[in-house]
Amino acid sequence: MGQAGCKGLYQSLFDYKTEKYVIAKNKKVGLLYRLLQVSILTYLVVWVFLVKKCYQDTDTSLQSSIITKVKGVTFTNTSELGERLWDVADYVIPPQGENVFFVITNLVVTPNQRQETCAESTSVPDALCYEDSDCPPGEPVVAGNGVRTGRCLREGSAQKGTCEIFAWCPVETRSRPTLRGTQGQAGLSLSVKRAGPPEQAVLPVFRKPLLGEAKDFTVYIKNFIRFPKFNFSKTNVLDTTDRTFLKSCKFSPENPYCPIFRLGSVVSWTGSNFQEIAVQGGVIGIQIEWDCDLDKAPSECYPRYYFNRLDNRFSGNSISSGYNFRFAKYYRDAAGVEFRTLFKAYGIRFDVMVNGKAGKFNIIPTIINVGSGVALMGVGSFFCDLVLIYFIKKSHFYRDKKYEEVRDLEVLAQMAESSQQSVALDAAGLAEQPEVQDEGSAQKENGCVCGQLPQPARSGHQGNGKVSVEQLQSLQTAEA
Numbered sequence: 001m002g003q004a005g006c007k008g009l010y011q012s013l014f015d016y017k018t019e020k021y022v023i024a025k026n027k028k029v030g031l032l033y034r035l036l037q038v039s040i041l042t043y044l045v046v047w048v049f050l051v052k053k054c055y056q057d058t059d060t061s062l063q064s065s066i067i068t069k070v071k072g073v074t075f076t077n078t079s080e081l082g083e084r085l086w087d088v089a090d091y092v093i094p095p096q097g098e099n100v101f102f103v104i105t106n107l108v109v110t111p112n113q114r115q116e117t118c119a120e121s122t123s124v125p126d127a128l129c130y131e132d133s134d135c136p137p138g139e140p141v142v143a144g145n146g147v148r149t150g151r152c153l154r155e156g157s158a159q160k161g162t163c164e165i166f167a168w169c170p171v172e173t174r175s176r177p178t179l180r181g182t183q184g185q186a187g188l189s190l191s192v193k194r195a196g197p198p199e200q201a202v203l204p205v206f207r208k209p210l211l212g213e214a215k216d217f218t219v220y221i222k223n224f225i226r227f228p229k230f231n232f233s234k235t236n237v238l239d240t241t242d243r244t245f246l247k248s249c250k251f252s253p254e255n256p257y258c259p260i261f262r263l264g265s266v267v268s269w270t271g272s273n274f275q276e277i278a279v280q281g282g283v284i285g286i287q288i289e290w291d292c293d294l295d296k297a298p299s300e301c302y303p304r305y306y307f308n309r310l311d312n313r314f315s316g317n318s319i320s321s322g323y324n325f326r327f328a329k330y331y332r333d334a335a336g337v338e339f340r341t342l343f344k345a346y347g348i349r350f351d352v353m354v355n356g357k358a359g360k361f362n363i364i365p366t367i368i369n370v371g372s373g374v375a376l377m378g379v380g381s382f383f384c385d386l387v388l389i390y391f392i393k394k395s396h397f398y399r400d401k402k403y404e405e406v407r408d409l410e411v412l413a414q415m416a417e418s419s420q421q422s423v424a425l426d427a428a429g430l431a432e433q434p435e436v437q438d439e440g441s442a443q444k445e446n447g448c449v450c451g452q453l454p455q456p457a458r459s460g461h462q463g464n465g466k467v468s469v470e471q472l473q474s475l476q477t478a479e480a
Contacts, residue, residue: 022401029388036380044373053293055366056359059229062290064354066099072217076210080109091211091347093327099352103217103263105278106209106346110172113328114339118169119153120144120162127162135163145171172342209278209346215264219350220246222259223288223303227358230294236303256302261286267348269307280322281346283311290356301358310351323349 024030048054073087089095091104120127126142129135129152137150146167154161165171223236238245238257249258267274270284285308292301311323324347328340389399 022398024388024398026388026392026398029384029392032387033380033384036383037377040373040376040380044369044376048369048373053359054369055361056293056295057229057362057365058357058359059227060357061228062354062356063226063228065224066352066354067222068097068099068101068350068352069220069222070101070103070217071220072214074211074213078109078210080111086211091214093345099354100349101219102345102347102349103214104345104347105211105214105281108173108344108346110170110342110344112339113168113170113342114337115167116169117149117164117166118171120146120165120167121171122162124162127165129161129163130159141165168340168342172344209275212275212278214278215262215267215274217263218250218260219263219266220260221286221288221352223352223354225290225354225356227292230358230360232292232294232298232301232358234290234292234298234301236288251305256304259303263348266307266350270309272309277309277348279346281324281348282309283323283349283351284308285310286350286352288352288354288356290354290358292356292358294358294360322346 070088070092073085075083075085077083093102093104120141121144122128124141124144127144132150132152135148135150135152137148140147141163144165144167146165146169149164149166151164152161153164221236224233225235226233236257236259246258246260249255249260251258251261264274266284266286267277272282287306287308289304289306290301291304294301312321324344326342326344328342330338330340332338385402389395389402392398
C-alpha cells in the first residue's frame with residue numbers, strides 16, 4: 001500500500017494541467033461575471049487613470065525656497081516705554097525674512113536693569129528662605145535670575161523672605177505692560193489702582209495685547225519651486241511687468257498669484273481669534289501645496305494654501321498656553337556703566353511649509369497599470385469559477401465538465417496488455433480444475449464426460465501484441 005502511494009505521488013510530479021474552456025449556460029453566474037468585469041473596468045478607468053493619474057511618472061523631490069516680508073506700523077503709549085512707534089524692524093524676528101518668522105504682539109518690559117544685588121522674586125520657589133543659612137553664597141537659584149550672596153532678605157517682621165542674589169536688578173516683573181489712555185482709543189485700555197502688594201497694585205481692566213493692531217499687518221510670502229526630474233520651475237507670484245501689482249493686490253481664492261496676506265485673516269482662517277492669540281502668543285502653520293499636471297499648460301500649475309493652528313489650544317489659565325521668549329537691548333550711561341532693558345516677547349510664530357508633486361505621461365507606468373487591470377479581470381473569473389463549481393445546485397455537474405483526466409496512449413496500451421494477461425491467467429486456472437459431470441450439457445466421447453470450458457475473450461490480433469485505437473477507447477470506457 002505504501003509503495004503504491006509513493007509510486008502514485010512520483011507519477012503525479014510529471015502530470016501537466018492545461019485549461020479547458022467550458023461555456024456554462026447559467027444566467028446568474030454569467031450576470032455576476034459581467035458585473036465584476038464592469039466594476040473592475042470602472043475602477044481602472046475612473047480611479048486609477050482619471051483620479052490618481054497612474055499613467056504619469058511623478059516627481060515628489062520638490063526643491064523650494066521661501067522669502068517673507070512683513071509690513072505695517074502701529075503706535076503705543078505705555079508706562080514703561082512711553083510713546084513709541086513700532087515698525088517692522090521692531091516687531092519682526094528674525095529680520096532676514098525666512099520661512100519661519102515671529103511677529104511680536106505683546107510685551108513684558110523690565111527697564112534699566114544693572115548688575116548688582118537685589119532680592120530674588122517671590123515667585124521662585126528655590127529662593128524662599130527663613131534665615132541666612134538657607135542661602136548658601138555662590139550657588140545659583142534654580143529657575144531664578146541670579147546667584148545667592150548668603151543673605152536672607154525679609155520685609156519688616158515677616159518670618160519668610162527671599163535670598164539676596166547678584167543679578168540684573170531689578171529682576172523681571174510678572175505683570176504685562178500697563179496701557180495708558182482712554183478706553184475709546186485704539187489698542188489702549190483703562191487701568192485701576194487697588195490696595196495690595198506692589199506687584200498687584202496696577203491691573204489692566206481689559207486684557208488687550210500691546211500690539212493689537214498687528215492684525216492689519218501684511219506678509220508677503222514669495223515661493224520658488226523646482227521639480228528636478230522634469231526640469232520644471234515655477235513661482236507663486238504672477239509673472240507680470242506691472243510694478244504696481246504687488247502694491248495693490250491682496251490674496252484671495254480668485255487671485256492665487258498675489259501672495260500678500262493680512263495677518264488677521266490668516267489667523268481667522270485657522271478658526272482662532274487674533275486678539276486672543278495675540279495676548280499670550282501661538283503658532284500658525286501656512287502650508288503651500290503644489291500639485292502640477294505637466295501634461296497641461298504651465299499656467300494650470302498654481303499653489304494652494306492651507307492654514308492651521310499648530311500649538312495646542314489650551315485654556316488661557318494653562319501653564320502650557322502661548323508662545324514667548326526673552327531678549328534684551330543694552331546701553332551705557334554717562335559713566336560707562338552698562339545697563340539694559342529686558343523684554344519678554346509674546347507673539348505669533350508663522351511656519352511656512354511647502355510640499356508638492358508633479359506628474360507627466362510615461363508609457364511604463366501606463367503599461368504596468370493596464371497589466372494590473374487585466375490581472376484583476378482574472379480574479380473575476382476565479383471568483384465565478386468558485387461559485388459555479390461549489391455554491392450552486394448543479395455544481396457537481398459543472399465540476400465534472402470542467403475537470404477531465406486524459407491519459408497517454410502508451411499508458412492505455414500498457415493497461416490493455418496487462419488486461420490480456422489477466423484474462424489468460426484466469427483461463428489457465430479454469431483448465432486445471434477437475435472435470436465435473438453436467439447432465440444437461442455433457443457429451444460422451446470415448447467413454448469420458450467432458451464439460452464445455454468457457455472461452456476467454458481476446459482482443460487484438462493474435463501473435464502480434466498490438467491493439468487498435470478503437471479497442472483502446474472501448475477498453476477505457478469499460479474501465480470507467
